[in-house]
Amino acid sequence: MAGRLVSETLTKLSQMGDVTLHEPAGDRPQAERARRTRKQEFNFSDCIANLQTPRGPKPVLKSMMTTACERNCNYCVFRAGRAKTKRVTFSPDDMATAFETLEGAGKVDGLFLSSGIIKGSVTTQDKIIDTADIIRNRQGYRGYIHLKIMPGIEYDQLYRSMQLADRVSVNLEAPTSERLAALAPKKIFIEELVRMLQWAQQIRRDHQDERLASSITQFVVGAVGDTDLELLSMSDKLYSQAKLARVYYSAFGPVPGTPFENLPATEAIREFRLYQSSFLLRDYKWDVEELPFLRDGNLRTDVDPKQAWADEHLQHQPVEVMAAEREQLLRIPGVGPVGANAIIRARRRGKLTELIHLKQIGIRTPDKLAKYVLLNGVQPAHQLKLF
Numbered sequence: 091m092a093g094r095l096v097s098e099t100l101t102k103l104s105q106m107g108d109v110t111l112h113e114p115a116g117d118r119p120q121a122e123r124a125r126r127t128r129k130q131e132f133n134f135s136d137c138i139a140n141l142q143t144p145r146g147p148k149p150v151l152k153s154m155m156t157t158a159c160e161r162n163c164n165y166c167v168f169r170a171g172r173a174k175t176k177r178v179t180f181s182p183d184d185m186a187t188a189f190e191t192l193e194g195a196g197k198v199d200g201l202f203l204s205s206g207i208i209k210g211s212v213t214t215q216d217k218i219i220d221t222a223d224i225i226r227n228r229q230g231y232r233g234y235i236h237l238k239i240m241p242g243i244e245y246d247q248l249y250r251s252m253q254l255a256d257r258v259s260v261n262l263e264a265p266t267s268e269r270l271a272a273l274a275p276k277k278i279f280i281e282e283l284v285r286m287l288q289w290a291q292q293i294r295r296d297h298q299d300e301r302l303a304s305s306i307t308q309f310v311v312g313a314v315g316d317t318d319l320e321l322l323s324m325s326d327k328l329y330s331q332a333k334l335a336r337v338y339y340s341a342f343g344p345v346p347g348t349p350f351e352n353l354p355a356t357e358a359i360r361e362f363r364l365y366q367s368s369f370l371l372r373d374y375k376w377d378v379e380e381l382p383f384l385r386d387g388n389l390r391t392d393v394d395p396k397q398a399w400a401d402e403h404l405q406h407q408p409v410e411v412m413a414a415e416r417e418q419l420l421r422i423p424g425v426g427p428v429g430a431n432a433i434i435r436a437r438r439r440g441k442l443t444e445l446i447h448l449k450q451i452g453i454r455t456p457d458k459l460a461k462y463v464l465l466n467g468v469q470p471a472h473q474l475k476l477f
């Protein structure tokens with residue numbers, strides 16, 4: 091009997107298909123979306139994603155408590171009233187059992203759990219929490235769990251979710267109230283979404299002795315006229331004030347049977363440039379005003395934003411590699427935190443006078459940075475052959 095129930099639950103999982111394909115959850119979202127390779131046994135492989143998680147690479151079960159939803163986000167495959175969507179619903183016990191079965195069989199080591207909204211956000215979040223509670227406390231699973239936070243839940247629900255999970259996500263979807271109204275008419279930007287991220291940071295501050303989840307968000311890019319400046323300004327605020335671990339950018343793609351079905355898809359390169367810029371804000375501590383926006387508030391898509399900035403600022407004022415502060419070294423295209431540290435270590439031992447010296451300490455494409463630097467007072471020749 092128990093075996094039959096498990097088998098039915100796994101069949102239901104397979105019916106969900108690739109439900110969270112458009113909801114990145116790991117550290118390499120573009121690779122995640124490009125996966126869809128061969129099928130695995132049980133035919134629920136579409137629900138398993140190989141993610142780069144904060145605990146390393148893992149096969150993670152990405153699933154939803156229900157694919158039914160009472161809201162009507164204009165871009166979403168699960169929006170209310172979309173007749174062609176197959177609706178599948180799990181109880182917390184069923185979802186936890188499915189996870190335990192897959193984890194026990196070595197198919198997954200991690201869970202990403204989202205949901206459509208039925209009977210309100212609070213009821214829906216309770217089901218997500220109950221599932222995670224069973225997995226953590228009845229089944230004793232200590233591995234990676236990522237929980238989605240429904241819009242406008244209660245403070246205590248958020249706190250409990252953060253106790254159970256490694257990561258929680260509150261998807262803002264849009265960078266301003268106006269843009270959100272166009273994307274998701276029933277979501278309320280500040281009260282239901284931004285507040286959740288503010289609370290999450292408050293909870294981490296108030297309970298520093300506890301192991302609590304980090305938080306992330308996602309934007310849908312390019313459906314409603316949102317600009318890169320809007321998206322990155324909001325990202326910057328979230329990194330600095332709400333201490334987000336990560337902001338995801340998901341290029342809009344039209345879904346048949348939704349109000350946005352005839353809108354053009356957003357180019358993947360725009361998403362990629364947003365990620366590059368977002369890392370400059372988060373990891374390199376750039377100010378958003380320093381990013382090279384065009385007059386329309388967007389970034390060039392044909393060039394890396396760091397290189398666009400360097401073309402404007404460093405070509406005539408190259409950085410002296412032997413003397414520059416770490417912060418200045420990080421401004422050079424092709425030099426990241428690891429490279430900057432390597433330069434600082436190497437110059438204590440002697441002079442860096444040739445591009446080949448940079449190559450020897452791990453800078454992968456030193457010829458590309460030649461026009462932005464001086465090596466011991468001399469600008470190296472461009473496009474030197476290193477081998």
Ligand code: SF4
Nearest residue numbers: 159161163166169206
């Ligand atoms: S609330 Fe979530 S599942 Fe429901 S329509 Fe909006 S994006 Fe889709």
